[in-house]
Amino acid sequence: MSSPSSAWREQVAADEAARFARQGKILAAIQAxxxxxxxxxxxxxxxxxxxxxxxxxxxxxxxxxARHGLFAAPGRYPALVRLSNGSFDMxxxxxxxxxxxxxxVNGVTGPSSLDGTTDHQDFLLINxxxxxxxxxDEFVDAAAALAKGEGALLLWLFRSFGLRGALTRLKTLAGxxxxxxxxxATETFNTALPIAVWPNAAKLRLKPVAPGAPTDKDFAQDMxxxxxxxxxxxxxxxxxxxxxxxxxxxxxxxVWPEAQSPFVSVARLTxxxxxxxxxxxxxxxxxGLAAHRPLxxxxxxxxxxxxxxxxxxxxx
Ligand code: HEM
Numbered sequence: 483m484s485s486p487s488s489a490w491r492e493q494v495a496a497d498e499a500a501r502f503a504r505q506g507k508i509l510a511a512i513q514a515x516x517x518x519x520x521x522x523x524x525x526x527x528x529x530x531x532x533x534x535x536x537x538x539x540x541x542x543x544x545x546x547x548a549r550h551g552l553f554a555a556p557g558r559y560p561a562l563v564r565l566s567n568g569s570f571d572m573x574x575x576x577x578x579x580x581x582x583x584x585x586x587v588n589g590v591t592g593p594s595s596l597d598g599t600t601d602h603q604d605f606l607l608i609n610x611x612x613x614x615x616x617x618x619d620e621f622v623d624a625a626a627a628l629a630k631g632e633g634a635l636l637l638w639l640f641r642s643f644g645l646r647g648a649l650t651r652l653k654t655l656a657g658x659x660x661x662x663x664x665x666x667a668t669e670t671f672n673t674a675l676p677i678a679v680w681p682n683a684a685k686l687r688l689k690p691v692a693p694g695a696p697t698d699k700d701f702a703q704d705m706x707x708x709x710x711x712x713x714x715x716x717x718x719x720x721x722x723x724x725x726x727x728x729x730x731x732x733x734x735x736x737v738w739p740e741a742q743s744p745f746v747s748v749a750r751l752t753x754x755x756x757x758x759x760x761x762x763x764x765x766x767x768x769x770g771l772a773a774h775r776p777l778x779x780x781x782x783x784x785x786x787x788x789x790x791x792x793x794x795x796x797x798x
Pocket of ligand 1: 509523524565566581582583584607608617622674675780783791792
């Protein structure tokens with residue numbers, strides 16, 4: 483096991499602003515085409531599975547490396563949750579997809595990771611502990627190709643990476659979307675990319691405390707049924723940066739090994755009911771405290787991407 487370290491560094495390339503502007507145009511085009519079909523909505527993670535009210539409770543007695551930002555002191559905050567499918571399409575929950583778990587912790591105050599001060603802290607998680615695309619260009623270009631159809635995605639892969647590279651990426655992509663998913667009450671979710679816990683850095687994970695048995699019901703219905711019976715509680719844990727080799731900041735494809743950097747429980751998220759209307763809200767990795775600024779190239783790209791999508795659905 484290694485010790486948490488604040489010696490992390492981001493590597494910012496000179497051409498990022500231009501690349502992110504190009505990606506914004508691509509995402510806006512995907513969003514506009516889908517909005518013409520379905521009505522206004524998000525560029526990605528368009529379909530909400532559930533909106534829930536929740537409470538977020540920061541635990542007492544945290545280790546010193548965790549006691550920063552939202553986790554500086556014990557406290558209880560009202561929160562909102564949006565569960566989603568990753569696709570730009572409105573498709574059946576049975577279709578293979580990435581699953582999203584977005585949390586907005588309200589009642590927070592402090593300097594924002596954007597400008598001025600913030601009154602909330604958002605965390606955006608998926609049912610994966612790493613991100614399959616090495617760069618934001620790769621992710622956005624793959625999404626753009628897929629938006630034209632599976633044939634277009636194949637063509638883009640072979641043109642961009644050659645036969646071997648395309649086959650490797652195809653296998654990875656298939657593994658990502660086809661990863662079995664037993665439901666939002668039983669799976670573990672991860673930010674997959676690090677955030678600051680200033681001056682440290684960490685990934686954040688949500689894990690059901692008492693998941694019970696998975697069901698083969700539709701997973702939106704499964705969540706509604708469970709919430710009628712009682713609240714659903716998730717352990718919130720941080721996995722700290724230890725060094726660039728073991729826990730790289732700029733390589734999103736690396737799963738940080740728990741043997742060297744174990745998760746530390748810092749909070750409890752309790753979903754209380756499924757009655758929240760969250761469609762018009764912004765859940766944004768950059769919506770929160772400067773102490774929890776998102777880190778790494780993909781996170782920097784998301785600063786531009788989510789804003790474009792918010793503008794495109796009238797939520798900016
Ligand atoms: C280059 C990489 C990425 C891009 C360009 C991107 C882009 C987007 C966009 C445009 C939206 C819709 C935002 C809105 O209108 O509110 C979205 C939603 C979302 N993204 Fe990403 N994303 C990326 C990576 C990730 C990663 C790494 C995660 C999590 C680990 C993630 C999790 C989510 C979730 C959970 C939502 C749904 C938010 C909601 O429910 O409102 N994304 N993404």
